[in-house]
Amino acid sequence: MRKLSSREREVLKLVASGLTSVQIACELYLSKRTVENHRINIRKKLLAKNTVCMVKKAVEERLI
DSSP states (O other), rough: OOOOHHHHHHHHHHTTOOOHHHHHHHHHHHOOHHHHHHHHHHHHHHHHHSSSHHHHHHHHHHOO
């Protein structure tokens, strides 16, 4: 597992709290596409096949 950037950790916390990409984009003043890219990168780094697995692994690894 590769280390997450501070922005990726921020996005991950918001994903885990149930926000959509659009909501996260508004909260962080980013484009929806940028948030989606962060989500893709987080999934790759955590070796997760989907969002549920991503959040589960993040909890297991104490990232959130």
